Amino acid sequence: MKGECNCGGVRFVLADDPYGIFVCHCSICRRHTGTNGNAVVVVGNEAFRWLGGEDQICTWKKPGHDWQIWFCCVCGSQVPGRNDASTMFVPAGLLTEGGECLEVIHHIWVDSKAAWDEIGDSGQRHSEAFEG
Numbered sequence: 001m002k003g004e005c006n007c008g009g010v011r012f013v014l015a016d017d018p019y020g021i022f023v024c025h026c027s028i029c030r031r032h033t034g035t036n037g038n039a040v041v042v043v044g045n046e047a048f049r050w051l052g053g054e055d056q057i058c059t060w061k062k063p064g065h066d067w068q069i070w071f072c073c074v075c076g077s078q079v080p081g082r083n084d085a086s087t088m089f090v091p092a093g094l095l096t097e098g099g100e101c102l103e104v105i106h107h108i109w110v111d112s113k114a115a116w117d118e119i120g121d122s123g124q125r126h127s128e129a130f131e132g
Helices: 027-033
Strands: 002-004 011-014 021-024 038-044 048-052 057-061 068-072 087-091 095-097 104-108
Touching: 027 038
Parallel strands: 021 104
Antiparallel strands: 002 011, 002 095, 011 048, 021 038, 038 087, 057 068
16 A cells, blocks of 8 residues: 655555554544544554655644644645554555555544534444554
8 A cells, every 4th residue: 555645745655454444533633633533544663664755744742642743844744653662553544555445443532522523434433542
């Protein structure tokens, strides 16, 4: 699978197909995206490779939190970032090649979702973070 930001400057490839999409409905992710949540796939560090544009990546960390975002300094698109020590998160909307078979498998922080947000797929719902 391949992906890129809106301007095409930040590009990457995934060596392994992720097994599904996670959607976070927490208030931080809603404010970050301006939508009902943040849809990402998670892959092992060894399956992720930058193709270009690492020098175009900016970060912002929410004060008092571990939450951090990575985005393209040119176009503002959210870009892949560190999920934990062994994995990367990849915004699902950046996938430009491959990924047609992906489905939402988990909705997390559902207890924090916006009142107007209606989850309409069969992804498993978790009141808080997914521990799996």
